[in-house]
Amino acid sequence: MVRCEMVKLLDPKNDLVFQKLFGMKKHKHILIAFLNAVLRLNGLEKIKDVSFEEKQLDVTLLTSEKLSILDLHVVTETSININVEIQLVNQYNMIKRTIFYLSKMILSQLKKGEDYSSLSRTITINILNFSYLEEENFINNYIYHNKITKKILSDLCEIIFIELPKFNNAHKDYNDKLHKWLTFLANPSGEEIQDMAKTDSEIKEAMNVLYNISSDEELRRLIDLRELAIMDEQNRLNGAKKEGIEQGKADILIKQLVKKFKTLPDEYRKKIKTLSEETIDVIATDIFDMESVEDLKKYI
Template sequence: MNELLDPKNDFVFKRIFGSEENKDILLAFLNRTLLEAGEPALTEIILLNPYTDKDSPRDKQSIFDIKAKTVDGSIVNVEMQLFNRYDNEKRTLYYWSKQYAEQLEEGNPYKQLKKCITINILDFPFLPNDRYHSTFHLYEDHTGITLSDDIEIHFLELSKIDTTEIPTKGGLLNWLLFLKSENKQIWEVLKMHDAKLGKAMTALEFLSQDKEARRLYEMRQKALHDEASMLAGAREEAEKKGREEGREEGREEGREEGREEGREEGREEGRKEGHKEGLQEGLEKGETKGTKKVAKALLQKGMDIQFISEITKLTEDEIIEIKTGLAHILDE
């Protein structure tokens, strides 16, 4: 017997849950999800994009999510995500808004818009809590009043499921354990609680024996691995570029800081040198002034110019100038 295909592969997931012959499987899965969130059960669904043979991994336009409509006109979209594309909150809101807006044809009133339910099954941790099933609506923060029931978003995180625990009753957990498919020994127990889940297991076993289905499955696995590698490479390249840009910005900031520190040090050294030069100049001026004062005193005592020059180191012309000035003072 061939190894079972991975039901988390979106191609296989749509073959099991999104085909007309297995519409009852999808209905059972949706009801388990909605009932756990306190929502009423669905009685009937219409597949809007059922699986066909054209949904092949060879076609890049193939869509492997599942879109259905309920009896009251609500739209339900189920998507399997095997790896983290990041910005999942914005991505989810973007596709939810497109789904919501596409209902309204030009000229029709807004009241024709119906509720849209998005169910994301994630094979990676996403929300910062321990719940494997988280549901979001649009409420007022303080009073809890619902603004509109038209938006409903579910995140089912397979990574938060304990595969060692065997459920004792039916519920959403049984379906997620099947999708996680790490412990197939408990499948018989899971089937006992939900007949439709048993049908999903049979559908998977049948697909696993189909050579063409296995070939397409392997093609899809390769495409998913290639996409994951491409995204990882792009993130690594972006991180590398960010680090390099950060280093260059750091170097430029360092150069600017260095220039500023250099200017400050230069100003400080300049102030010190200027102070020193000013002090020296002051001393020189002080010495000159003191020397002239001595020369003046010696002149008043009648000493000759040559003798005074030898004592004060002033030139004879400087001493004559002092003597002339002294004579003017005496005349006055």
């Protein structure tokens, strides 16, 4: 039976909770079940065992100004390298960052003197708590293939993106293992999961582990700190994005003013770059009624 104590369940999407849930050797069978669901492996293809090092979580890294990413790197019994990470904050660099780390994973497999035949299949799984790709599907797989014929060149490298907001809006098939796991990540307290746990031993075990994690007061304290760090990072990125939009609008306005008046003194250029987005919008609207560059004085 799934435990029903009055414990407020922690969010398994929190990357620290995710690590404690899937990244511990004592219940690695939960991770194996999750990977088999994501990779759609059945029968003899199923992953049977994985090896990995448990992360030693440093509180200074968990709460640092530069938010570190908690990923999980495992090797299967058939030497497939898999990296799993869950991202809560859109840092607007996922594709290039993923390709970079995938390349590092491949490079790290080669020891001095070994040839390329020793390279193993490498997969990176990115679980995103935000929409990122211009795709309708909530899960998208990428490998090397011919652009015209679509014939696969190699499956040595594979990148998988799972976008949870898109899954939340998708039709659910609770006979589908992946749908079960993503429902668990999205809302472990929901009635659907309680029902699934009655018939699915892997989901039931994951629920019990999550209850244990959620009952650990020291861990809850660390997770509170982690969530504050994540919120700070999100606010920083939102601020940077807003600043970037304002800066972009300022540059466009300066070009418009130069085009209209043929010149624009440096003092005006500097002041325009410090203006709010709202003020820039007002000037851009009024620019057609301005008779000289001196008309800017009433705005800045």
